[in-house]
Amino acid sequence: MDDPDHDELTRQVVDRFADTPDPRLKEVMASLVRHLHAFAREVRLSEAEWREGIEFLTRVGRITSERRQEFILLSDTLGLSMLTVAMNSARRAGATESTVLGPFHVGGAPRRGQGDDIAAGAAGTPCEVRGAVRGVDGEPIAGARIEVWQADAEGKYDVQRPELAAHRARAVLETDADGRYGYRTVVPAAYPIPDDGPVGAMLRATRRHPWRPAHLHFMIAAPGYSTLVTHVFRAGDPYLDSDAVFGVRQSLIVEWKQRPDGSLLVEFDFALDREDAVAGRPERR
Amino acid sequence: MDDPDHDELTRQVVDRFADTPDPRLKEVMASLVRHLHAFAREVRLSEAEWREGIEFLTRVGRITSERRQEFILLSDTLGLSMLTVAMNSARRAGATESTVLGPFHVGGAPRRGQGDDIAAGAAGTPCEVRGAVRGVDGEPIAGARIEVWQADAEGKYDVQRPELAAHRARAVLETDADGRYGYRTVVPAAYPIPDDGPVGAMLRATRRHPWRPAHLHFMIAAPGYSTLVTHVFRAGDPYLDSDAVFGVRQSLIVEWKQRPDGSLLVEFDFALDREDAVAGRPERR
Numbered sequence: 001m002d003d004p005d006h007d008e009l010t011r012q013v014v015d016r017f018a019d020t021p022d023p024r025l026k027e028v029m030a031s032l033v034r035h036l037h038a039f040a041r042e043v044r045l046s047e048a049e050w051r052e053g054i055e056f057l058t059r060v061g062r063i064t065s066e067r068r069q070e071f072i073l074l075s076d077t078l079g080l081s082m083l084t085v086a087m088n089s090a091r092r093a094g095a096t097e098s099t100v101l102g103p104f105h106v107g108g109a110p111r112r113g114q115g116d117d118i119a120a121g122a123a124g125t126p127c128e129v130r131g132a133v134r135g136v137d138g139e140p141i142a143g144a145r146i147e148v149w150q151a152d153a154e155g156k157y158d159v160q161r162p163e164l165a166a167h168r169a170r171a172v173l174e175t176d177a178d179g180r181y182g183y184r185t186v187v188p189a190a191y192p193i194p195d196d197g198p199v200g201a202m203l204r205a206t207r208r209h210p211w212r213p214a215h216l217h218f219m220i221a222a223p224g225y226s227t228l229v230t231h232v233f234r235a236g237d238p239y240l241d242s243d244a245v246f247g248v249r250q251s252l253i254v255e256w257k258q259r260p261d262g263s264l265l266v267e268f269d270f271a272l273d274r275e276d277a278v279a280g281r282p283e284r285r
Numbered sequence: 286m287d288d289p290d291h292d293e294l295t296r297q298v299v300d301r302f303a304d305t306p307d308p309r310l311k312e313v314m315a316s317l318v319r320h321l322h323a324f325a326r327e328v329r330l331s332e333a334e335w336r337e338g339i340e341f342l343t344r345v346g347r348i349t350s351e352r353r354q355e356f357i358l359l360s361d362t363l364g365l366s367m368l369t370v371a372m373n374s375a376r377r378a379g380a381t382e383s384t385v386l387g388p389f390h391v392g393g394a395p396r397r398g399q400g401d402d403i404a405a406g407a408a409g410t411p412c413e414v415r416g417a418v419r420g421v422d423g424e425p426i427a428g429a430r431i432e433v434w435q436a437d438a439e440g441k442y443d444v445q446r447p448e449l450a451a452h453r454a455r456a457v458l459e460t461d462a463d464g465r466y467g468y469r470t471v472v473p474a475a476y477p478i479p480d481d482g483p484v485g486a487m488l489r490a491t492r493r494h495p496w497r498p499a500h501l502h503f504m505i506a507a508p509g510y511s512t513l514v515t516h517v518f519r520a521g522d523p524y525l526d527s528d529a530v531f532g533v534r535q536s537l538i539v540e541w542k543q544r545p546d547g548s549l550l551v552e553f554d555f556a557l558d559r560e561d562a563v564a565g566r567p568e569r570r
Contacts, residue, residue: 006368013364013531019492029491031328033363039320040368043313050360050369057356061346071342075335078318079298083325084335086291206314207304246298 010037059198069103073199076100076245077208085229094136095273097249099231102217104157109147109170117184118171124153124186126263127256129232132179133220133270140179141272144222147172148183150215155191187256187264190214190237193244203244210244213237216266225272232268295322344483354388358484361385361530362493370514379421380558384516384532387502389442394432394455402469403456409438409471411548412541414517417464418505418555425464426557429507432457433468435500440476472541472549475499475522478529488529495529498522501551510557517553 013033020026039045045053060070075081081100089098112118133144149170151157158168169188175181192210195203203210215231233240233253240248257265298318305311324330330338345355360366366385374383397403418429434455436442443453454473460466477495480488488495500516518525518538525533542550 006371009364009368009371009531016493016527016531017491020490021492022490025490028328028330028334031324035320035324035327036363036365037368039316040365041372042320043316044372045313045369047369047373049313050366054354054356054360057342058346058349058354061343061349061356064343064346069339069343071339071346075339078321079294080321080325081335083291083294083322084330084332086294087326087329088332205305205307205310206302207306208301242301246294246301 006037006041010034013037056198056202063197068194068197070197070199072103073193073197074202076102076193077199077203079246082246089226092136092273094271095226096228096230096270097251098229099247099249099252100245101219101229102245102247104151104159105147105149105217105219106159106170109149109167109172112171112173112183114173114176114180115182115184116171116173118148118169119184119186120166120168122152122158122169122186124188126184127187127266128182128184128263129216129266129268130180130182131268131270133175133181133222133272134179135225136271136273140175141222141225142175142177142179144175144179144181144220144225144272145172146175146181147217147219148185149217150185151188151191152186153189155189185216188214188216190239208244209239209242211239212243212245213239213248215247218270220270220272222272224275226275228270228272230270232266234266291322291326295319298322341483341487348482353479353482355482355484357388358478358482359487361387361478362484362488364531367531374511377421377558379556380511381513381515381555382534382536383514384534384537385530386504386514387530387532389436389444390432390434390502390504391444391455394434394452394457397456397458397468399458399461399465400467400469401456401458403433403454404469404471405451405453407437407443407453407471409473411469412472412551413467413469413548414501414551414553415465415467416552416554418460418466418507418557419464420510421556421558425460426507426510427460427462427464429460429464429466429505429510429557430457431460431466432502432504433470434502435470436473436476437471438474440474470501473499473501475524493529494524494527496524497528497530498524498533500532503555505555505557507557509560511560513555513557515555517551519551 014030017026017029060074064070085098085100133141152169158164158170169185173181173183190211190213195210214234214237217231219229221227231252233248235253235255254268259265299315302311302314345359349355370383370385418426437454443449443455454470458466475496475498480495499519499522502516504514506512516537518533520538520540539553544550
């Protein structure tokens with residue numbers, strides 16, 4: 001398949017980055033060029049297809065704004081975001097798995113106390129969420145910072161409702177002396193990722209649906225431990241096997257138990273890796 | 286290097302495109318995902334680097350407009366444009382080599398006659414360009430449509446000067462009964478590609494210069510022949526070995542001869558492939 005002429009062109013482009021002062025940038029650019037060219041050669045990309053690709057990226061750029069990040073959506077739907085998360089969450093057996101941060105995390109979430117209702121007016125079936133935060137060796141972690149955020153019964157996050165003056169179904173909590181946490185909220189619904197842009201067009205052209213299974217977001221930080229960014233999914237959700245952004249991990253799925261009063265109970269214990277356990281794989285740059 | 290978990294994720298993403306109705310789109314998406322993931326795994330992309338990549342593409346999108354195509358510039362500087370051109374110009378020995386179209390081709394160029402001055406006020410040393418258009422078997426091609434465009438002595442194209450009311454150094458010509466063409470113009474200068482955007486920042490970070498060697502553009506079409514898009518470069522230009530967009534082909538470099546009156550003479554004969562010669566590699570879609 002490979003024409004020696006085309007291989008020579010690839011070498012020429014890689015060589016052009018030879019004087020890059022930052023060795024890591026040089027490594028990344030060389031690998032990017034080799035894989036980009038290998039893709040074009042493997043499919044023998046036509047000039048019309050190249051133009052379509054340029055126009056697609058141009059549309060992705062045009063719809064991206066302060067409120068909408070279509071490039072992240074593209075990375076998410078091509079599995080690149082989850083691959084990056086998976087590669088960078090070095091973890092020992094027993095530590096809770098990471099998953100994608102997603103586009104709905106924002107700063108400024110209100111602090112809430114143990115057992116508080118964080119829904120703040122978000123619509124949905126009442127729900128209690130509780131559990132413990134421990135180290136992988138089982139030691140309870142007191143005073144861990146737990147940030148939580150989620151969609152409401154309509155599958156919408158507070159930040160998707162510009163009319164809201166205050167955050168809903170979003171909070172910062174702290175574990176107690178026994179490492180325990182607990183809050184009340186509403187049951188989040190499954191939801192489609194924004195699909196009225198070029199990424200949505202790509203999903204339709206390839207007969208993929210835009211849905212994510214229902215989930216609760218957690219970001220858990222404690223001194224001496226690796227910060228954990230993850231979700232808790234609901235057993236039985238119809239989209240668990242086909243999450244549009246590939247974020248589901250088997251170990252993050254639990255039964256959300258129905259109580260006699262119609263409310264639900266979600267119990268999940270988190271296990272954090274010690275920071276020194278991942279020191280061998282530092283975040284680069 | 287490859288972690289089986291990450292391979293499994295890549296397979297899962299490729300499988301998600303299984304129901305794509307257009308088999309070519311399915312093939313392209315599967316290859317794109319495999320190569321994108323292989324790149325991320327090879328460099329073990331960090332989450333900070335992933336964010337930098339998203340921000341870079343966001344900046345490329347933001348600067349792109351009706352007058353500026355930064356995605357094409359990115360493709361050009363990574364050698365993807367030239368690779369696509371090279372793969373799609375199937376040609377028999379003796380046919381003139383193709384190169385990149387570039388971002389300065391526009392419709393509406395004025396028709397000019399044999400020997401006319403096409404400069405139309407563009408600044409620069411006078412220059413005559415002439416030669417023949419033939420088939421690869423040597424037959425002269427009468428009535429071939431030749432579109433020409435070029436930079437001026439300051440390295441600027443007419444479309445980069447919004448104050449101009451009419452085209453300059455840009456024309457549509459026709460070969461005579463013997464397949465000959467000829468026009469007068471000005472000598473184009475070498476020029477830097479637009480480098481005040483994110484692609485320019487990438488070039489600076491990797492110690493690459495933005496220059497293209499001086500060249501004349503040609504697009505030549507005739508019934509029964511493959512349309513040829515190419516350049517003619519000037520021997521001795523200091524940027525021939527380091528064209529920022531990798532468009533130089535040895536066979537397209539000729540001496541631009543100095544005449545006693547100070548003007549230059551560029552002589553170049555083009556050889557077009559017959560259309561049926563490339564029927565085995567049709568442009569896809």
